[in-house]
Amino acid sequence: MSRVGAWFIGARGSVATTATVGALAMQARLVGRTGMVTDHPDLAEAGLVDLDDVVVGGHDIACTPLPKRAEMLADAGVVPTSVVAALRDELAEVDARIRPGLQPGEEAPDIDRLVQDLRDFRDRYRLERVVVVNVSSTEPPAQEHAAHADVRDLEAALAAGEPVLPASSLYSVAALRAGCAFVDFTPSTGLRLPALRQLADRLGLPWAGSDGKTGETLVKSVLAPMFAARNLRVRSWSGTNLLGGGDGATLADPAAAQSKSISKGGGLPALLGYDVDSPLHIDYVPDLGDWKTAWDHVSFEGFLGTRMNLQFTWQGCDSALAAPLVIDLVRLLALALARGSSGSQPQLGFFFKDPVDTSEHALHEQWRALVAWVRDVEVTGS
């Protein structure tokens, strides 16, 4: 497969910067590839794009240059200082490819300009395919009217410059118009509106989402099937999340936190087969920086009604968990583009908290579906 563009919306954020440092460091053979799902032996022979052939660009509204953002992440212990020092020039080159994004609430947003940015990127670096990945700040849930608009109403409103869609959706429209695949690594609306789905189908382009599964929800999607398979009744599953960093600051806004709670909360009833009381808290603790702590308390009932509980504490470095998945998704969506796959890609649910067009949340089943798709095999019995 020839050269592929990875275009990050939110290119100067923690996740995108860590993914960029990681991709450049792997290209320069400065680091190993731990955490890269697409390097797993079950996936490695599928003809995925070589990382050496991936070129990074993006949009952002922040101005802090990428080398500076990378230094900040190194100071925080997220990425190795020596690697950032060795990649100064390469990071500056990527920074020069980052174009101004859409300001939140911008009146008459110029989608044509975003489309042109993507086309210029493709032409300039002679890219066969481009995958746009949204890793920008989480938005509040979409307005009702956007959810019900049909594709013609929407196109007319967009042509008139009316602010009908959230930024994540405008970026997804730009990606489609420029012939790119789209991935939503955030819980924002993105492409998940009937009119935009129709647009993706009409243009024959693949997309995937939503909201990267990197921590508490990842562990849940392994443990909940255990309770179900052993016929142990979960009585309540409470989760407390403490996080710092830019994501934590964004989620301190109750409207943005609502999007995250919706995407985190959906899997449990599907995994267990019944509704369960599952209160979820997200608290912003600036001191934690890029580290996140999740404490889950699972109360369950066994034989003869005996009450027991399981508790786990997950302490993860958010961006280090997310970044390799972002690069994996670029490689996988490039494969979907190469195969001519169109519309939502539920077989990539393995990567997401709120996977599109599938009710399968159990990690091992999602893995089976992913491997089968990559190897181009029909999955049976799932």
Ligand SMILES: NC(=O)c1ccc[n+]([C@@H]2O[C@H](COP(=O)([O-])OP(=O)(O)OC[C@H]3O[C@@H](n4cnc5c(N)ncnc54)[C@H](O)[C@@H]3O)[C@@H](O)[C@H]2O)c1
């Ligand atoms: N880190 C994880 O484990 C993880 C897991 C799942 C989802 N996510 C999601 O990934 C996203 C990024 O997380 P992060 O920690 O990098 O956050 P961050 O705050 O560090 O970065 C967000 C970036 O988006 C930019 N941005 C905001 N609005 C924009 C706009 N309209 N156009 C272009 N850029 C814009 C900001 O300037 C910033 O650079 C969040 O939505 C988060 O919920 C992260």
